[in-house]
Amino acid sequence: MFNSTVFNQIVEPNFLARPAIEVAPLLLGCVLVRQLPDGQIIRGAIVETEAYAVGDPAFHAYKSRTSRNDVVFGAPGRSYVYLIYGIYHCFNVVTDLDGVPSAVLIRALQLEKVPEGENLQKFAAGPGKLCRAMQIDRSLNGVPLQSGSALWLEHRGGEFINKLATKEINFVQTTRIGISKGVELPWRWYIENCPAVSKW
Numbered sequence: 001m002f003n004s005t006v007f008n009q010i011v012e013p014n015f016l017a018r019p020a021i022e023v024a025p026l027l028l029g030c031v032l033v034r035q036l037p038d039g040q041i042i043r044g045a046i047v048e049t050e051a052y053a054v055g056d057p058a059f060h061a062y063k064s065r066t067s068r069n070d071v072v073f074g075a076p077g078r079s080y081v082y083l084i085y086g087i088y089h090c091f092n093v094v095t096d097l098d099g100v101p102s103a104v105l106i107r108a109l110q111l112e113k114v115p116e117g118e119n120l121q122k123f124a125a126g127p128g129k130l131c132r133a134m135q136i137d138r139s140l141n142g143v144p145l146q147s148g149s150a151l152w153l154e155h156r157g158g159e160f161i162n163k164l165a166t167k168e169i170n171f172v173q174t175t176r177i178g179i180s181k182g183v184e185l186p187w188r189w190y191i192e193n194c195p196a197v198s199k200w
Contacts, residue, residue, distance in 0.1 A: 003159055010146065011153035013077030016095045020051035020102040023095045025171055025189040027104060029156040029164070032091075034134040035149070042134055044109030044124055045160075048190040048197045050176045052092070053102045058182035061101035071142045072101045079151055081131070081141040088128030091136050093145065093153070106130060107188075110196040121195040129198075 011030060016023055027046050034042040052059040060069040060082065071080045072094050080092035080103050096102035109124040111133060124133040131137065136151070145152045156164075163169040170192040175183060177198075190197045 003157065008154040008157050011077075011155055013075060013145075016076035016093060017097055018095065020053045020095045020104050021187055023093070024049040024051040024104045024187065025173070027093065027106070027153070028171060028189055028191055029160040029169070031154040031157075032106060032109060032134065033152050033154060034136065035151070036135060042111070044111040044130075044134065046106055046108075047110050047194045048106075048108035049188070050105040050107055051103075051187040052105065053096070053187075054100060056182050056185065056187075058176065058179040058185075059101065059103075065101075069101070072103045074098060074142075076102075077145050079136075079140055079143050079145060081136060081138050083138060084128070089131035089137050090127040091131055091134070091140075108190070108196055108198045109133070110194065125196050126198040 008031065027049050030046050032044050032046055036042070056062060061072050065073050068082065071078055074094060075098040076095050078094045080094050082090055084090060090105060092103040092105045094103050105127060107127050107130070109130050111120060111124050114120050114123040114133070124130040140150055143150055160169065172190050172192045173186055174188050175186050176188045
């Protein structure tokens with residue numbers, strides 16, 4: 001669909017210092033980069049996001065600030081990683097201003113490559129699969145998303161921007177999935193007809 005191998009400008013915290021519902025669609029086409037302890041780099045273009053914000057009953061920060069959700073109350077540009085069902089990790093980008101709980105869940109990536117025998121388009125199609133593919137777990141909760149860190153974000157490449165301008169790439173906005181509260185909020189975005197997007 002588009003090439004994510006070109007290294008682009010790093011997404012800085014000030015770009016993320018706005019509400020999650022503004023940031024979530026802007027992250028589509030950006031690249032999530034994971035640097036492993038041995039120096040190996042894994043890259044994947046973001047193809048699906050969900051926003052979580054103040055007053056949202058589906059958000060972990062809805063009721064109060066706790067040790068578990070503390071990072072989403074902090075400054076933008078950090079990772080928020082949590083465990084669901086006791087086995088699957090989910091990766092979020094902290095957004096908005098310091099003190100305002102807000103985050104974008106990265107639901108799916110279009111990876112550059114996967115282990116031999118695996119489906120390239122489905123290997124990171126879902127938040128749990130994404131974290132498995134990128135080797136993200138709770139040890140990365142709260143890390144700054146910056147160059148030289150274990151995780152960072154890169155802006156959309158020129159090819160993606162051009163295809164977006166010519167309508168070769170389109171975004172779909174819909175309600176979020178996999179939740180039981182706040183189901184009516186249209187805070188999920190994904191790239192239309194992208195095979196790497198997660199299924200319902």
